[in-house]
Structure formats: structure tokens, C-alpha cells
Amino acid sequence: MFFARKPAALPTRETALPGRNQPIPTAAVHFVCARPLGAEAPAGFETAVFGLGCFWGAERIFWQTKGVWLTRVGYAGGFTPNPTYEEVCSGQTGHTEIVEVIFDPAQVSFAALVKLFLESHDPTQGMRQGNDIGTQYRSAIYWTTPAQEATTREMTAAYTTELAAAGRPSPVTTELGPRPHVFLAEDYHQQYLAKNPAGYCGIGGTGVSCPLPRRVG
Numbered sequence: 001m002f003f004a005r006k007p008a009a010l011p012t013r014e015t016a017l018p019g020r021n022q023p024i025p026t027a028a029v030h031f032v033c034a035r036p037l038g039a040e041a042p043a044g045f046e047t048a049v050f051g052l053g054c055f056w057g058a059e060r061i062f063w064q065t066k067g068v069w070l071t072r073v074g075y076a077g078g079f080t081p082n083p084t085y086e087e088v089c090s091g092q093t094g095h096t097e098i099v100e101v102i103f104d105p106a107q108v109s110f111a112a113l114v115k116l117f118l119e120s121h122d123p124t125q126g127m128r129q130g131n132d133i134g135t136q137y138r139s140a141i142y143w144t145t146p147a148q149e150a151t152t153r154e155m156t157a158a159y160t161t162e163l164a165a166a167g168r169p170s171p172v173t174t175e176l177g178p179r180p181h182v183f184l185a186e187d188y189h190q191q192y193l194a195k196n197p198a199g200y201c202g203i204g205g206t207g208v209s210c211p212l213p214r215r216v217g
Contacts, residue, residue, distance in 0.1 A: 007091040008127045010135050016079035017092045023082050026184045031191035032063050035070050037184070041102045045069060048101050048110060048148060049076060049179050051140035052121035053129025055097040056192040057201030061120050062101050063191070067108025071191075072100050074184040077140055077175060082183055088136050096138045096175070100182050110148050111212050114155045117141065118210040120203055123156070124163065124170035132202050140175040151213060152176055159210045166208045 011017075027037050041047050052058045055073040063071045075083055078094025088095050101113065121129055123139040141156070143149045153176065160172045184190075193199050 007135065010094050011079065011092050013079045015092070016094050017083065017087050017090070019080035019087070019093070020082045023184065024084060024186055027187040027190045030070060030072070032194050033070065037070075037072050037190060039070055039102070042069070044106070045102055045104050046110060046148070047144050047179070048103070048113060049098050049140070049142035049144075049182060050101065050113070050117045051077070051096040051098040051138065051175070052117055052123075052203070053097070053137045053139075054132050054200070054202040055099055055185070055189065056199060057203035058097070058120070059099045059191065060193045060201070061116060061203065062099055062113070063194075065108060065113070065116065067106075068101055068103045068113075070102040072184055073189050073192075074098055074100060074182045075136075076142060076180050076182045077177075085186055085189065089134070091135050093136075095136060095183070096140050097136050097185075098140065098142070098182065111151050111155065114141065114152060115210045115212060118155065118159050118172075119205045119208075122204070122206050123159070123172045123174045124168070124206075126173045130202050130204060138175060139173060140177075142177055142179040144179045149178070154213050155210060158213070159208075162210060163206065163208050166206075168206060168208065
């Protein structure tokens with residue numbers, strides 16, 4: 001996941017790569033849980049989308065979390081339809097690397113997943129994450145319900161306060177918005193660290209804890 005320095009600014013719809021009409025081929029089955037990779041959320045379950053740098057390590061922290069039913073990695077937040085990994089890495093699609101998470105809220109709350117997200121990377125770094133530099137590594141939370149939006153806004157604001165209190169005054173730069181279209185990444189990226197246990201993982205947090213909201217949702 002190491003590449004030369006990429007553009008630090010997002011392309012416009014007009015300057016983004018054109019992409020293609022057909023999805024990029026990917027895995028049929030989740031390598032860890034053996035569920036269909038393209039499965040819909042079961043009744044009563046929820047879906048959320050998180051970007052926290054290199055999606056190899058990011059996906060693992062979620063599939064290892066109790067209550068998470070399915071994870072899959074892909075690209076979202078940009079303009080190019082059905083991009084390849086190489087196109088996303090060029091910085092000319094506008095997409096960031098994401099993990100789509102389907103979870104059972106009876107076992108793990110959305111707030112608990114946001115806490116895990118915020119504590120597992122540095123959400124103040126803008127268009128990078130550690131040594132991984134480029135717009136495709138920007139931090140992002142894309143919600144799927146109004147309750148998720150309220151929790152996201154409350155917790156990211158609270159985390160900015162916690163970081164400042166810990167001597168880290170940089171504000172959270174996480175991109176916030178409703179779930180855009182998610183384009184699934186290629187087969188070899190799905191559950192990468194389960195297939196390659198010694199593979200690269202750039203995930204690393206700030207060491208600052210994020211409080212859960214009084215209303216956990």
C-alpha cells in the first residue's frame with residue numbers, strides 16, 4: 001500500500017476518470033465468515049460505511065468485532081463509476097478506501113462502531129493516514145439512517161474536544177455524509193489480512209479514548 005505522493009486535492013466531476021459501466025469482478029464469498037459477499041442486511045440489521053486509511057487493516061478490526069455480520073471493502077465518496085484499485089490510487093477518482101459493515105444492533109451499537117473507528121486511526125490527518133498519503137486514504141463515515149447521522153455528528157464533535165484536552169488540538173477532519181454508492185474492490189483486497197496474515201497494516205490510533213454518548217445508538 002506504499003505509493004508515490006498523490007494529489008492532495010479531490011478532482012471535480014468533470015476532471016475525474018470516466019470509469020466504466022460494469023462492476024469490477026470481486027469475490028463471491030467472504031473469506032472469513034463464508035457468507036455471500038454481496039448479501040443484503042438481514043431484517044433488523046444495519047449497514048454503515050467507514051473509511052480509515054488502508055482498507056486491509058481497517059476491514060479486519062470490524063470483522064473481528066462481535067455483532068458484525070459481514071464486512072466488505074470498496075471505494076466510495078468520489079465520481080468515477082466502477083473504478084479499479086489503480087485508478088483510485090491515482091487520486092483521480094475522488095473515492096476513498098472504505099469498509100462497508102453490516103451489523104446486528106442488538107449485539108453491537110452503531111456508537112460502539114464509531115468509537116472503534118475513531119480510536120483505530122488518526123481522524124485529524126486530512127488526505128492521508130500515517131505513511132499512506134493521498135485522497136484515497138481520507139477518513140470518512142457515511143451513515144444510512146438519521147439516528148446514525150445524529151450519533152456520528154455528536155461523537156466526532158466530542159472526539160475533537162477529547163483530543164484537544166489530551167494536547168492534540170487538531171480538529172477531526174473525517175468526511176461526514178449519507179452513504180454514497182459503494183463500489184466493491186477487487187477479489188484480492190477482500191479480507192486481505194485473513195488471506196495474508198503477515199501483510200501490511202497501516203492502522204494506528206491516537207491513544208485518546210472517545211466517550212460513548214449518553215444515548216447509545
